Amino acid sequence: MNYARSPLDRETFIQKLRGEGNERFHTKHPFNRMMFEGKLTKTQVRAWIVNMFYYQLNIPMKDAAIISNCPIPEVRRFWISRILEHDGYGKVEGGITGWLKLGEAAGIPKDDMISARFLPGVRFSVDSYVNFARTRHWVESVAASLSDLFYEALAERVKAFEKHYRWVKSEGLGYFRSRLIQTKRDSNIALDIAVRYCDAAELQKRAIDAVSFKNDVLWSISDALYTAYVVNEVPLSASF
Amino acid sequence: MNYARSPLDRETFIQKLRGEGNERFHTKHPFNRMMFEGKLTKTQVRAWIVNMFYYQLNIPMKDAAIISNCPIPEVRRFWISRILEHDGYGKVEGGITGWLKLGEAAGIPKDDMISARFLPGVRFSVDSYVNFARTRHWVESVAASLSDLFYEALAERVKAFEKHYRWVKSEGLGYFRSRLIQTKRDSNIALDIAVRYCDAAELQKRAIDAVSFKNDVLWSISDALYTAYVVNEVPLSASF
Numbered sequence: 001m002n003y004a005r006s007p008l009d010r011e012t013f014i015q016k017l018r019g020e021g022n023e024r025f026h027t028k029h030p031f032n033r034m035m036f037e038g039k040l041t042k043t044q045v046r047a048w049i050v051n052m053f054y055y056q057l058n059i060p061m062k063d064a065a066i067i068s069n070c071p072i073p074e075v076r077r078f079w080i081s082r083i084l085e086h087d088g089y090g091k092v093e094g095g096i097t098g099w100l101k102l103g104e105a106a107g108i109p110k111d112d113m114i115s116a117r118f119l120p121g122v123r124f125s126v127d128s129y130v131n132f133a134r135t136r137h138w139v140e141s142v143a144a145s146l147s148d149l150f151y152e153a154l155a156e157r158v159k160a161f162e163k164h165y166r167w168v169k170s171e172g173l174g175y176f177r178s179r180l181i182q183t184k185r186d187s188n189i190a191l192d193i194a195v196r197y198c199d200a201a202e203l204q205k206r207a208i209d210a211v212s213f214k215n216d217v218l219w220s221i222s223d224a225l226y227t228a229y230v231v232n233e234v235p236l237s238a239s240f
Numbered sequence: 241m242n243y244a245r246s247p248l249d250r251e252t253f254i255q256k257l258r259g260e261g262n263e264r265f266h267t268k269h270p271f272n273r274m275m276f277e278g279k280l281t282k283t284q285v286r287a288w289i290v291n292m293f294y295y296q297l298n299i300p301m302k303d304a305a306i307i308s309n310c311p312i313p314e315v316r317r318f319w320i321s322r323i324l325e326h327d328g329y330g331k332v333e334g335g336i337t338g339w340l341k342l343g344e345a346a347g348i349p350k351d352d353m354i355s356a357r358f359l360p361g362v363r364f365s366v367d368s369y370v371n372f373a374r375t376r377h378w379v380e381s382v383a384a385s386l387s388d389l390f391y392e393a394l395a396e397r398v399k400a401f402e403k404h405y406r407w408v409k410s411e412g413l414g415y416f417r418s419r420l421i422q423t424k425r426d427s428n429i430a431l432d433i434a435v436r437y438c439d440a441a442e443l444q445k446r447a448i449d450a451v452s453f454k455n456d457v458l459w460s461i462s463d464a465l466y467t468a469y470v471v472n473e474v475p476l477s478a479s480f
Contacts, residue, residue, distance in 0.1 A: 012249070046331065057311070060313070060316055061258070061307065061308045061309065061310070061311070062308070064304045064305070064306075064307035064308035064310075064316070065305070065308035066304075066476065067300065067303065067308075068301045068302070068304035068305035068307075068308050068370070068373070068374060070304075071297070071301070071302070073327045073328070073334075073336060076300055076304070076323065076327050077327050077328065079327060080323055080324065080329075081326070083307065083320055084317065087313045087316050087320070088313070088317065088377065089317060089320075096313060112351070123391075124420075127350050133308070134308060134374065172257035178299065208468065
């Protein structure tokens with residue numbers, strides 16, 4: 001790709017973001033394919049829920065890091081809703097609580113999830129995502145946050161649970177349902193922000209690389225789960 | 241002070257935080273004393289407003305940095321209100337807009353304030369505060385944010401403006417009045433958080449040092465203003 005001269009026009013830039021997003025999206029990972037095809041055991045599903053809780057726990061800190069680097073009040077005013085919706089506010093319970101309820105619906109007691117020892121590969125991947133948001137230009141981190149936009153991963157996930165893992169109580173899927181609504185509402189605004197503030201070729205390139213980086217984060221989380229729970233078939237208790 | 245053994249009890253710890261806060265609070269700085277005594281010229285008052293705008297601009301990023309380092313959802317849920325109140329939300333206009341209005345009430349056009357070239361000493365001091373919040377334990381940054389608690393600086397400021405600088409239109413003082421209400425409501429909660437999470441002697445010591453660090457930040461902002469606008473009497477236009 002040649003970024004040397006002028007910035008890409010809006011449509012080309014969006015197309016490249018999407019292309020990069022789809023290229024190696026984690027839904028193509030063997031662990032996720034197994035999930036969608038109903039091939040995961042109870043232990044493997046629970047391992048996924050427990051370990052992804054570490055990701056959930058860190059998302060508000062990642063979003064606060066973006067705000068902490070962002071000098072544009074209008075962007076901060078929009079982005080703060082992500083923290084509110086994840087941590088909860090007033091009577092809205094938020095994504096972290098939603099995830100705990102998903103765990104309970106799958107037979108994982110809340111306290112076990114909170115005190116879980118997450119897989120090192122999961123921790124390192126998530127930590128590097130938070131660190132990315134702390135240290136990079138804020139618009140790169142906005143781009144990294146766009147991944148929800150590129151695939152119907154959430155909808156696919158809900159379908160997989162409803163079809164293949166009916167032992168997970170249906171009310172536990174509230175997390176996915178709320179996220180679906182939020183994502184539809186927010187992701188185009190986030191994309192608009194990325195397009196608007198990536199006003200130079202160099203920044204556009206970094207935004208596209210950020211999408212790729214985020215793919216790597218999600219991919220390596222799946223790698224850690226796959227090697228621990230599919231290849232080695234570690235019993236779940238080992239990670240608690 | 242001996243922190244080697246067990247943590248200080250609540251009352252002693254609070255007393256030490258307050259003691260450190262009062263020790264070298266920026267209200268004792270010559271520039272602030274001149275302000276309170278009505279001795280600042282119009283240019284000097286305007287220089288203070290313009291340069292403190294850089295501080296205002298950075299506060300939400302500082303608070304987001306605290307949240308980005310804080311793993312406790314309850315603390316984040318409280319702390320996020322600081323960002324909301326500074327950036328504004330819904331119909332609440334927020335502290336930054338309030339400060340722009342203070343500027344306009346003092347004869348500084350909004351666009352001049354936004355495009356101002358702030359004094360280097362002001363920028364470096366404020367930047368180091370944001371950087372502190374990015375890199376230190378979150379509870380140290382909470383402690384650094386306690387400064388409002390220690391002095392009736394805000395109330396004193398309003399009185400000074402009402403008495404000595406009546407050429408600043410009264411409606412411009414809305415910023416101070418809103419902050420007074422917010423500070424009364426929030427600062428005890430912030431203090432409770434600091435006391436609760438500084439549960440080790442080492443962390444208590446770092447919290448006390450953080451209060452001292454914050455004093456240094458505010459003091460050196462005043463230093464920059466004093467040397468530029470009192471000692472050297474730089475015309476305000478030089479900083480635009």
